[in-house]
Amino acid sequence: MALLRIALSFLLSFLLLLCLTSSCVFSLSVDTISSMLPQGHAERLIRTLNLMPVLNEGGAVADAGGPPLQERRIHLNITGDSGVSINTEDLSHYAGYYKLKDTFDSRMFYFFFESRGNKAEDPVVLWMTGGPGCGSEIALFYENGPFHITHNLSLVWNDYGWDKVSNIIFVDQPIGTGFSYSTDMRDMRHDEAGVSKDMYDFLEAFFEAHPGYAKNEFFVTGESYAGHYVPAVTGRIHDNNKKGSGIKINLKGFAIGNGLTQPDIQYEAYADYALEMGIIGENDYKRLSKIYPLCAASAKLCGSKGTISCVAAYLICTSIFSSILSIAGNINYYDIRKECSGQLCYDFSNMENYLSEKSVLEALGVGDRKFVSCSPTVYKAMIVDWMRNLEVGIPTLLEDNIKLLVYAGEYDLICNWLGNSRWVTAMDWSGQQSYAAASWKPFKVDGMEAGSVTSYGPLSFLKVHDAGHMVPMDQPKNALEMIFRFTRGKSLFDFPSNIIEETSVESETLSSS
Ligand SMILES: *[C@@H]1O[C@H](CO)[C@@H](O)[C@H](O)[C@H]1NC(C)=O
Numbered sequence: 001m002a003l004l005r006i007a008l009s010f011l012l013s014f015l016l017l018l019c020l021t022s023s024c025v026f027s028l029s030v031d032t033i034s035s036m037l038p039q040g041h042a043e044r045l046i047r048t049l050n051l052m053p054v055l056n057e058g059g060a061v062a063d064a065g066g067p068p069l070q071e072r073r074i075h076l077n078i079t080g081d082s083g084v085s086i087n088t089e090d091l092s093h094y095a096g097y098y099k100l101k102d103t104f105d106s107r108m109f110y111f112f113f114e115s116r117g118n119k120a121e122d123p124v125v126l127w128m129t130g131g132p133g134c135g136s137e138i139a140l141f142y143e144n145g146p147f148h149i150t151h152n153l154s155l156v157w158n159d160y161g162w163d164k165v166s167n168i169i170f171v172d173q174p175i176g177t178g179f180s181y182s183t184d185m186r187d188m189r190h191d192e193a194g195v196s197k198d199m200y201d202f203l204e205a206f207f208e209a210h211p212g213y214a215k216n217e218f219f220v221t222g223e224s225y226a227g228h229y230v231p232a233v234t235g236r237i238h239d240n241n242k243k244g245s246g247i248k249i250n251l252k253g254f255a256i257g258n259g260l261t262q263p264d265i266q267y268e269a270y271a272d273y274a275l276e277m278g279i280i281g282e283n284d285y286k287r288l289s290k291i292y293p294l295c296a297a298s299a300k301l302c303g304s305k306g307t308i309s310c311v312a313a314y315l316i317c318t319s320i321f322s323s324i325l326s327i328a329g330n331i332n333y334y335d336i337r338k339e340c341s342g343q344l345c346y347d348f349s350n351m352e353n354y355l356s357e358k359s360v361l362e363a364l365g366v367g368d369r370k371f372v373s374c375s376p377t378v379y380k381a382m383i384v385d386w387m388r389n390l391e392v393g394i395p396t397l398l399e400d401n402i403k404l405l406v407y408a409g410e411y412d413l414i415c416n417w418l419g420n421s422r423w424v425t426a427m428d429w430s431g432q433q434s435y436a437a438a439s440w441k442p443f444k445v446d447g448m449e450a451g452s453v454t455s456y457g458p459l460s461f462l463k464v465h466d467a468g469h470m471v472p473m474d475q476p477k478n479a480l481e482m483i484f485r486f487t488r489g490k491s492l493f494d495f496p497s498n499i500i501e502e503t504s505v506e507s508e509t510l511s512s513s
């Protein structure tokens with residue numbers, strides 16, 4: 001089987017080479033790849049969640065002649081206790097479309113929620129869900145958004161929404177994801193240069209529309225495939241800040257949750273993690289270990305800029321993951337304690353139903369656009385990017401004291417903590433040795449150990465207990481405490497209890513004294 005795949009990938013490379021001079025490169029690669037994806041893996045990963053998105057379905061929503069950023073206040077009938085004393089009608093929640101510059105016809109959709117805490121001072125946090133091609137609404141409704149969705153499709157305030165401690169932006173990107181769209185296929189993105197340019201252009205327009213927030217500290221965050229997006233977007237912001245081009249974004253740090261950042265190292269960790277967690281046996285392990293050297297060699301060829309070699313690496317390396325899944329049976333590869341049931345191994349149908357209600361679409365200003373929770377089109381368009389190493393830009397950011405938190409729920413297989421911990425340790429920067437020598441310390445919330453941390457200077461790694469891939473969904477309170485400490489420049493391990501409550505008590509005491 002492995003040999004067959006290798007033969008196929010050489011054939012593919014050959015076809016691509018023949019095609020290089022013409023515009024057929026991309027369409028050929030996508031179709032060929034789709035038909036060649038290792039059985040099982042592709043189906044389970046791309047598992048069609050929605051209808052295939054037709055890019056121009058629904059026509060243009062945003063007014064073509066209007067300003068590039070079209071934003072509106074939204075009122076979504078949130079029930080329950082917001083946990084704050086101010087009238088929640090005064091909280092500003094926005095949704096909007098930004099017409100991306102330098103594209104043919106792209107509209108990027110986003111939500112912006114002002115902080116339930118101190119919106120003037122709290123940081124601005126950008127969240128990106130991975131996929132590639134999954135809408136940030138998954139995080140918004142199931143992880144760290146201001147509200148959760150109930151079975152009767154009503155919204156209730158989330159006690160642990162990250163909007164309690166930050167002004168938070170959820171973006172549907174790359175174009176083709178969620179409610180974002182283009183009427184022109186040429187706007188599809190195939191790499192992080194394209195992804196980060198679109199995000200940066202969006203952010204510039206955002207801060208132009210919300211100039212009061214440009215001075216607030218800014219953090220880039222995300223999960224899963226955002227292990228690619230987050231370093232790329234952070235790097236671009238930092239570069240442009242240094243060049244002095246555009247509105248300065250007050251970039252302070254970035255956080256990656258269960259991400260795919262350094263594929264070479266992370267693909268090696270699959271078999272180790274699966275063996276350690278009892279998902280595979282010794283014999284399976286030995287067999288998989290024979291495939292890895294090929295994966296490693298192709299991943300090295302791919303590096304951070306390869307093209308054809310990256311597609312070959314994708315085919316070879318993902319066969320390791322699909323072999324583990326075929327041995328493991330029906331496990332939820334986002335949380336090995338669970339079975340895979342429903343689309344993407346979780347049931348997000350409440351969100352999908354909610355986001356197709358007419359009153360909701362009207363409130364959001366998206367016309368009759370069909371929401372795409374995870375777009376197979378975007379996924380396939382990004383396959384050349386998958387195996388690229390996004391760790392390479394991180395050392396520069398650390399040297400310039402841009403803080404990085406890599407965190408991972410310990411029961412996730414697909415972007416497991418072991419692979420993440422290894423690439424963080426292997427990263428070559430001035431603090432590498434001190435980081436490697438740092439001991440693991442407990443991350444405590446309310447006196448309980450919620451995770452283990454290693455940290456040195458601007459770099460921290462957190463292994464989160466009792467959580468899978470979606471940490472803020474599985475451990476909402478601990479995740480909020482984590483992002484609070486991280487964005488406030490506090491150590492993750494020096495506080496035994498609950499720093500959010502302590503801080504608010506402190507500031508109340510201060511203001512009343
Ligand atoms: C919907 O569910 C929420 C929470 O479960 C409940 O408070 C509310 O009364 C329900 N609304 C309706 C119309 O059933």
Ligand SMILES: *[C@@H]1O[C@H](CO)[C@@H](O)[C@H](O)[C@H]1NC(C)=O
Pocket residue numbers: 075076077359360363
């Ligand atoms: C909010 O509730 C009102 C009154 O029931 C309703 O007319 C409106 O459509 C609701 N808004 C949304 C976005 O569901």
